[in-house]
Amino acid sequence: MAKQTIDALVSGGKATAAPPLGPALGPLGVNIGQVVSEINRKTASFNGMQVPVKVIVDSSTKEFEITIGTPPASALIKKEAGIEKGASNPLMDKVADILIEQAIKIAKMKEDSLLGKDLKQKVKEIVGTCQSMGILVEGKPANETIVDINNGKFDEQIKSGKTELTEEERKKLEIERQRLKEEMEARRHEFEAKAKAIIEEMKGAEKNAIKKRLIQEKIPGPLIRELLPEDAKPEEGKPAPAAPQKK
Numbered sequence: 001m002a003k004q005t006i007d008a009l010v011s012g013g014k015a016t017a018a019p020p021l022g023p024a025l026g027p028l029g030v031n032i033g034q035v036v037s038e039i040n041r042k043t044a045s046f047n048g049m050q051v052p053v054k055v056i057v058d059s060s061t062k063e064f065e066i067t068i069g070t071p072p073a074s075a076l077i078k079k080e081a082g083i084e085k086g087a088s089n090p091l092m093d094k095v096a097d098i099l100i101e102q103a104i105k106i107a108k109m110k111e112d113s114l115l116g117k118d119l120k121q122k123v124k125e126i127v128g129t130c131q132s133m134g135i136l137v138e139g140k141p142a143n144e145t146i147v148d149i150n151n152g153k154f155d156e157q158i159k160s161g162k163t164e165l166t167e168e169e170r171k172k173l174e175i176e177r178q179r180l181k182e183e184m185e186a187r188r189h190e191f192e193a194k195a196k197a198i199i200e201e202m203k204g205a206e207k208n209a210i211k212k213r214l215i216q217e218k219i220p221g222p223l224i225r226e227l228l229p230e231d232a233k234p235e236e237g238k239p240a241p242a243a244p245q246k247k
């Protein structure tokens with residue numbers, strides 16, 4: 001029996017007959033409404049995330065089978081951390097904190113796609129991803145938590161496979177997330193004020209010189225790109241200066 005496969009990326013629990021699913025399924029003769037309903041049932045736990053799905057259709061009987069992939073580790077981490085995006089400057093800014101149990105949960109969900117030979121190694125991969133997103137693990141920078149994992153600090157939790165948090169633990173993490181947010185905003189205001197003062201002080205100087213000074217003062221790159229003035233434009237009615245001729 002011939003089978004055809006449709007691969008798509010859908011919003012968890014919110015797939016519709018609109019593209020990409022509808023147009024791809026239409027020519028196969030299946031009941032699109034049933035397919036969409038089944039996809040939404042299977043992806044409901046991934047609400048707010050993009051989820052890879054595979055629809056396998058038997059072209060003769062019109063029966064279908066749906067398999068669900070897992071969202072990227074970064075999307076699962078953001079859901080566990082209760083944030084919409086990671087830090088734009090992860091080395092400096094920390095946007096949330098998660099517990100080792102949450103890292104274990106994500107490692108188990110992504111088990112088939114991680115490289116580690118055992119759960120402990122896979123948990124370290126997830127913690128490493130937290131490092132690049134500006135997310136603390138157990139109240140520490142992720143690279144420090146990896147050292148703790150290597151030293152066996154979390155062997156008991158990993159061995160037990162505990163993945164769920166108590167309501168009290170979740171409340172504490174929410175308080176910590178809010179504290180980190182306020183701390184990051186305060187630091188941004190401080191850097192912004194310093195950068196604006198430098199830009200005003202060097203008004204009229206070449207852009208590269210201003211940029212060099214801002215970097216020397218350790219102003220974060222994203223803020224430099226946001227605040228640094230564009231190159232001067234020619235006045236209205238006047239042509240831009242001609243580029244120098246190569247000799």
